Amino acid sequence: QSVLTQPPSVSGAPGQRVTISCTGGNSNIGAGYDVHWYQQLPGTAPKLLIYGNSNRPSGVPDRFSGSKSGTSASLAITGLQAEDEADYYCQSYDSSLSGSGVFGGGTKLTVL
Amino acid sequence: QVQLQESGPGLVRPSETLSLTCTVSGGSISSYYWNWIRQPPGKGLEWIGYIYYSGSTNYNPSLKSRVAISLDASKNQFSLKLSSVTAADTAVYYCARTTRGDRGPQHFDYWGQGTLVTVSS
Numbered sequence: 001q002s003v004l005t006q007p008p009s010v011s012g013a014p015g016q017r018v019t020i021s022c023t024g025g026n027s028n029i030g031a032g033y034d035v036h037w038y039q040q041l042p043g044t045a046p047k048l049l050i051y052g053n054s055n056r057p058s059g060v061p062d063r064f065s066g067s068k069s070g071t072s073a074s075l076a077i078t079g080l081q082a083e084d085e086a087d088y089y090c091q092s093y094d095s096s097l098s099g100s101g102v103f104g105g106g107t108k109l110t111v112l
Numbered sequence: 113q114v115q116l117q118e119s120g121p122g123l124v125r126p127s128e129t130l131s132l133t134c135t136v137s138g139g140s141i142s143s144y145y146w147n148w149i150r151q152p153p154g155k156g157l158e159w160i161g162y163i164y165y166s167g168s169t170n171y172n173p174s175l176k177s178r179v180a181i182s183l184d185a186s187k188n189q190f191s192l193k194l195s196s197v198t199a200a201d202t203a204v205y206y207c208a209r210t211t212r213g214d215r216g217p218q219h220f221d222y223w224g225q226g227t228l229v230t231v232s233s
Contacts, residue, residue, distance in 0.1 A: 002156065036219035045206055045226050046157065051219040089157055099216060100172050101159035
């Protein structure tokens with residue numbers, strides 16, 4: 001049972017837009033901790049995709065965007081491409097766990 | 113370009129201690145948090161803990177009684193020890209760097225490639 005809740009899977013056709021939600025609580029996202037997103041391609045280490053709720057590291061296409069509101073956050077991917085098929089994880093920190101890092105359970109994105 | 117590389121035994125016997133080292137190249141240990149994260153086969157990511165360059169540590173409460181993370185700045189390395197392992201500790205173990213923000217550690221910006229550790233007799 002992850003502290004942050006994500007849908008197990010989402011799917012979309014090439015060119016479409018998909019969103020992945022990340023729901024937390026008052027001791028993590030709702031407490032003002034930033035949310036970060038990672039993309040994990042099969043057999044590889046996770047890669048930072050969005051940091052500080054909505055910021056993209058250099059080299060990440062602007063098709064990827066993040067937002068945060070209240071106790072939840074979302075990752076949006078527009079113009080879906082086959083290479084976007086991967087697992088996506090949200091991450092934050094939790095004050096009720098002594099400031100521990102916490103991850104969502106992960107969402108498998110399938111490009112149809 | 114900062115690079116992290118995990119090293120250590122790929123097989124550990126049940127009840128023994130898992131020991132891994134992460135070597136940092138292309139940058140200094142100073143001013144960052146250094147983390148261990150694991151991923152059981154086919155499952156999600158679990159944060160294990162971090163050590164700040166000053167030596168302060170923070171561990172996942174669910175693992176705290178069995179975990180120790182240390183740092184050797186002279187070698188640009190930090191290490192993980194996880195005691196009394198069981199099959200449930202079988203996972204890919206990643207080391208990762210975190211920058212410091214207003215409220216402490218932020219995002220994991222650099223990751224090692226990961227190393228699979230299997231707990232089995």
